[in-house]
Amino acid sequence: MTGAILAPGSQRGAELMQQAAKGRSLWDDATRRLLRNRAAVAGMIVLAVLVVAAIVGPHVTPYAYDEINKNDVWLPPLVEGHLLGSDSLGRDLLARLLMGLRVSLAIGLVATFVSLVIGVAWGAVAGFVGGRLDEAMMRVVDVLYSLPFIFFVILLMVTFGSNFILIFVAIGAVEWLTMSRIVRGQTLTLKHKEFVEAARAAGLGQGAIIFRHIVPNLLGPVVVYVTLTIPAVILAESFLSFLGLGVQPPMASLGTLIANGAQDMELAWWLLVFPSVLMVITLMSFNFIGDGLRDAIDPKDR
Amino acid sequence: MLRFIGRRLLVAIPTLLLVVTVAFFMMRAAPGSPFDMDRKLSPEIERNVMAKYGMDRPLGEQYLTYLKGVAHGDLGPSLKYKDKSVLQILDENYGVSLTLGLSAILIAGIVGVTLGVLAALRQNQAIDYGVMTVAILGVCIPTFVTAPLLVLAFASKLGWLPSAGWNGGALPNLVLPIAVLALPQIAIISRLTRAGMIEVLHSNYVRTARAKGLPESRIVAKHALRAAILPLVSYLGPACAGLITGSLVVEKIFNLPGLGKFFVISALQRDYTVVMGMVIFYAALILALNLLADLLYATLDPRVRLA
Numbered sequence: 001m002t003g004a005i006l007a008p009g010s011q012r013g014a015e016l017m018q019q020a021a022k023g024r025s026l027w028d029d030a031t032r033r034l035l036r037n038r039a040a041v042a043g044m045i046v047l048a049v050l051v052v053a054a055i056v057g058p059h060v061t062p063y064a065y066d067e068i069n070k071n072d073v074w075l076p077p078l079v080e081g082h083l084l085g086s087d088s089l090g091r092d093l094l095a096r097l098l099m100g101l102r103v104s105l106a107i108g109l110v111a112t113f114v115s116l117v118i119g120v121a122w123g124a125v126a127g128f129v130g131g132r133l134d135e136a137m138m139r140v141v142d143v144l145y146s147l148p149f150i151f152f153v154i155l156l157m158v159t160f161g162s163n164f165i166l167i168f169v170a171i172g173a174v175e176w177l178t179m180s181r182i183v184r185g186q187t188l189t190l191k192h193k194e195f196v197e198a199a200r201a202a203g204l205g206q207g208a209i210i211f212r213h214i215v216p217n218l219l220g221p222v223v224v225y226v227t228l229t230i231p232a233v234i235l236a237e238s239f240l241s242f243l244g245l246g247v248q249p250p251m252a253s254l255g256t257l258i259a260n261g262a263q264d265m266e267l268a269w270w271l272l273v274f275p276s277v278l279m280v281i282t283l284m285s286f287n288f289i290g291d292g293l294r295d296a297i298d299p300k301d302r
Numbered sequence: 303m304l305r306f307i308g309r310r311l312l313v314a315i316p317t318l319l320l321v322v323t324v325a326f327f328m329m330r331a332a333p334g335s336p337f338d339m340d341r342k343l344s345p346e347i348e349r350n351v352m353a354k355y356g357m358d359r360p361l362g363e364q365y366l367t368y369l370k371g372v373a374h375g376d377l378g379p380s381l382k383y384k385d386k387s388v389l390q391i392l393d394e395n396y397g398v399s400l401t402l403g404l405s406a407i408l409i410a411g412i413v414g415v416t417l418g419v420l421a422a423l424r425q426n427q428a429i430d431y432g433v434m435t436v437a438i439l440g441v442c443i444p445t446f447v448t449a450p451l452l453v454l455a456f457a458s459k460l461g462w463l464p465s466a467g468w469n470g471g472a473l474p475n476l477v478l479p480i481a482v483l484a485l486p487q488i489a490i491i492s493r494l495t496r497a498g499m500i501e502v503l504h505s506n507y508v509r510t511a512r513a514k515g516l517p518e519s520r521i522v523a524k525h526a527l528r529a530a531i532l533p534l535v536s537y538l539g540p541a542c543a544g545l546i547t548g549s550l551v552v553e554k555i556f557n558l559p560g561l562g563k564f565f566v567i568s569a570l571q572r573d574y575t576v577v578m579g580m581v582i583f584y585a586a587l588i589l590a591l592n593l594l595a596d597l598l599y600a601t602l603d604p605r606v607r608l609a
Binding site for chain 2: 149154160231258
């Protein structure tokens with residue numbers, strides 16, 4: 001970052017300067033530790049493949065995910081152009097799997113983002129302002145924690161009918177609780193640091209301090225928790241879809257595919273086994289990355 | 303202690319009130335009514351039916367009436383199951399869910415703690431890696447995947463166990479549902495036990511016990527284990543919530559006559575009172591278990607002060 005500004009002609013000197021000045025930051029350290037964790041690296045590679053497949057896949061499969069082929073009903077894998085077989089309507093399982101993966105990943109990302117925004121804002125404000133407000137806000141979290149949440153999500157879906165946006169909001173609104181606790185704890189330790197004092201001395205308002213100085217420094221634990229929230233969200237969505245309350249046909253998510261496969265498993269094992277395997281692989285790669293990140297960023301377990 | 307219990311109960315009341323309120327108005331905001339049928343009721347009959355259940359009144363008044371009933375322990379009549387009150391439905395069906403849940407948590411506790419201790423004693427050896435792999439798999443494979451896969455393997459292909467049904471609670475019918483419910487709990491419990499055990503084995507008093515010359519088996523069983531499984535107590539509440547969620551799936555897949563099956567069906571059929579009754583029941587259950595966990599924790603660990 002600094003080298004390029006130096007006088008022209010002393011390229012070599014600039015490089016040396018850069019190396020000397022760089023040192024090893026906390027993040028370099030974390031990256032190195034993460035890359036040494038074989039499970040985490042494997043998880044990242046698998047996940048990258050899955051993401052590409054989910055984005056590109058549905059455009060390159062020979063069949064569309066909702067294309068009904070009356071002549072190709074109940075085909076087992078590797079028969080007549082259906083690589084992974086077909087279902088009761090003759091729809092290609094591979095196409096449906098890729099679409100389902102795309103939907104599940106999208107829901108995972110968006111709902112996690114919702115929970116991230118609520119959780120970080122809630123926790124940072126509670127932790128930074130402190131006192132009565134903190135107590136009240138955390139009491140709300142405690143109360144919400146002790147509710148049977150899955151029932152409320154089910155009620156929400158029943159009340160408003162299932163549509164995409166609602167799935168995002170419902171799940172995201174459930175998953176922010178832990179995030180807000182983590183963020184609050186971090187904020188409590190951060191707010192007595194010198195740089196916050198400096199910012200206050202410089203005349204910054206509370207809002208500016210929270211969002212310009214506290215929030216960026218929460219990044220580490222938040223990143224870890226986000227990677228662990230995404231699989232939890234995917235799981236929650238699939239659970240709803242399994243109960244028939246999530247994504248509606250002909251759209252597919254991993255949960256609906258598993259639910260349909262479970263109904264037809266006596267006739268067609270592949271409709272159950274392939275979606276299940278894909279689901280487990282997806283969840284595991286997220287969990288491996290999350291665990292790896294936690295070990296890499298959290299200096300306690302070094 | 304008594305003050306602590308009292309305060310917690312005082313917090314529990316507004317919590318339950320919140321649950322009841324949110325559930326009540328959400329349920330009522332849902333389109334459709336419990337009296338929608340294939341054949342349209344004549345407006346006259348519909349008006350009579352609505353009047354019978356007091357649903358012709360303004361919503362606010364219905365809400366207050368309902369609250370009054372709940373305060374007196376009356377959850378009202380079911381709107382779909384004729385001649386049955388919500389309490390009757392709860393009473394007739396909680397047995398199945400309770401049997402499944404209790405057996406699952408007992409088995410998960412025994413298996414999970416055993417695995418966790420073994421893994422901790424042989425840290426970074428084959429058995430440890432084996433247990434941790436099982437733990438990760440158990441967390442990553444959802445119940446709605448294990449259940450059909452186990453049915454496919456043990457019922458359809460091997461024919462060892464029945465694939466569904468309650469059959470008066472016969473043992474073969476129970477094996478698969480309980481296994482499905484217990485697996486994720488085993489995973490989490492073994493993980494918690496392993497972590498607790500590893501920490502405790504490095505603590506000073508265990509070193510003292512070793513220095514005293516006690517045999518290792520006694521150190522592990524008497525000194526270390528007690529402290530190591532303490533964190534499990536606070537897992538009681540979340541475990542219960544997990545089991546309830548799991549029971550929704552398991553009772554559907556194995557077609558068991560438990561409460562979990564009722565909830566989704568009743569919500570879809572707009573059987574307001576049954577849904578409300580179950581929400582209250584489960585919320586109270588989870589609140590009670592969380593309180594119990596805190597009390598147990600304070601009894602078992604003298605360092606914890608209840609405030």
